Amino acid sequence: MKPPEGLCDWPDYTNLYAWLKVATKGLSDDSRARIRDEITDHFQQALDDGMRAGLSEDDAAQRAVEGLGSPKSARRAFRRTYLTRWQANIVRSFVDARKPTTSSSILSTALDAERGWRRSWQGRLLLSAIMVLLVASRTALMNQHLSLREWQLHIGIVAVMLVATSVLAAVPRIFRNGRERMAIALGSFAELVLWGGFIIAPEIGPFSRTINPPGLSFWLAGVLFIVWAALHLPLLLKLSRRQEST
């Protein structure tokens, strides 16, 4: 087995590398690097002690790895403290506004506009605003004969999406001010609102009543909510546990 990156000059302690691989699986690169450095230092110290006690290098290495216990148990425990790679990506997408969030990623790929902006929040604002505009124009094109109540609903949805856009633009600043949990929670909800609005808006009006299978968009919104909850809720719970205890 290849030694982890940064440990190329190490002897071939296969068991240690296998232990580290299992224990740190799925964690973000930063977390993996920190755990790897500490565990290898621990291992080296245990190895030295074992050899001083008269064991051969192989036996001492074997005993040192056995002393670490089950890597799967360690992984479960590390996952309670550290963000997984997915969760770290979500946080990064909110904090570093130059990176697109999920809702704006399709547009940013198509336009490649975000990188050109000097102030990163302006890029995010622009992309989210385009998304809101798309919803508004899609609504107008697809539903020519809306009743007053339906128009009010559409205007309401677009207004909520505009608020979500502003929130999304403010998230990096909130995060930098030390309100980590609030920033991620707001960003997550803003994303949900943007996608939700995009899916549900066309459902309201005569076009959806005649062409779309009834309720299709609401099913899609349900799936969206489940995906959102699976990705974001564990992250929010993890951040909340950290803040409660400090």
Added chain:
Amino acid sequence: MNLKGTLPVLILQVLSAGERHGYAIAQEIKESSRGVLDFKEGSLYPALHAQEKKGFITSVDRSYDGRRRRYYRLAKAGAEALDVHRHKWRQLSLAVTEILGAT
């Protein structure tokens, strides 16, 4: 003996005597309990890192024998938490001793 739930407090107690690295913390817990409290050392690091995230301990990276080693130190919040745990433990211990001693 199973250490479940008590490892974080034992870590704080060891660090109340001064700065230590992970391996030294593990050895000290085992030696201080004369081998009664045994645990797999891989479980020490998640507990250490969790205590650090809670702000109970701080850590610093230093070079040792050509490799990086992380040293931990008790923070003020950790010292306060340790006092609370000690008080609770004494109360629990007294209560259990009373009950067991009476039979």
